[in-house]
Amino acid sequence: MGLLNNLINKSRLKSPWVVHYDCGSCNGCDIEVLACLTPVYDLERFGIVNVGNPKHADVLLVTGTVNKRNKAVLKNIYDQMPEPKAVVAIGTCGMSGGMFRECYNVVGGVDKVIPVDVYVPGCPAKPEAIIDGVVKALELVKAKLEGKAPQSDAAPAEPAEGKPEEPKPEIDAA
Ligand code: SF4
Numbered sequence: 001m002g003l004l005n006n007l008i009n010k011s012r013l014k015s016p017w018v019v020h021y022d023c024g025s026c027n028g029c030d031i032e033v034l035a036c037l038t039p040v041y042d043l044e045r046f047g048i049v050n051v052g053n054p055k056h057a058d059v060l061l062v063t064g065t066v067n068k069r070n071k072a073v074l075k076n077i078y079d080q081m082p083e084p085k086a087v088v089a090i091g092t093c094g095m096s097g098g099m100f101r102e103c104y105n106v107v108g109g110v111d112k113v114i115p116v117d118v119y120v121p122g123c124p125a126k127p128e129a130i131i132d133g134v135v136k137a138l139e140l141v142k143a144k145l146e147g148k149a150p151q152s153d154a155a156p157a158e159p160a161e162g163k164p165e166e167p168k169p170e171i172d173a174a
Pocket residue numbers: 024025026027028029030063064090091092093094098099122123124125
């Protein structure tokens with residue numbers, strides 16, 4: 001069993017699978033994530049595969065602003081992913097709500113709903129920065145596999161270190 005677990009863990013790190021969820025916004029960051037998968041940036045050359053089923057994924061990539069309609073979907077996708085897992089919030093919208101943050105139906109950034117491990121700034125975020133964010137997320141998954149980092153908590157987390165400080169407006173939960 002130990003040998004099998006070692007093999008599974010090694011396979012997960014050598015060929016990690018990502019699942020992408022776009023909460024909405026202008027879809028600029030969504031396009032940049034897709035660009036990472038095209039032959040120009042060719043994320044698959046690192047063994048990273050984009051999958052449609054969160055139950056198969058190691059890393060969740062989230063773009064766009066979280067709103068009152070999609071927050072339940074986002075949480076549902078996150079909850080279905082097996083441990084160890086990592087979350088990457090992409091773009092200003094994913095980090096804080098961006099230019100849509102004061103809209104009537106906006107909840108805010110991804111970390112309002114699920115714990116975020118890596119923030120990728122930009123409007124839109126560049127493909128190179130997104131790939132760098134995925135690599136950082138994989139380092140976290142590796143640390144979790146080796147027992148050097150705690151497993152993810154289902155509760156919303158404190159913003160990760162390094163996130164730029166931004167004034168946050170009061171959000172009406174009603
Ligand atoms: S961060 Fe900018 S480019 Fe990305 S989804 Fe938001 S508005 Fe669009």
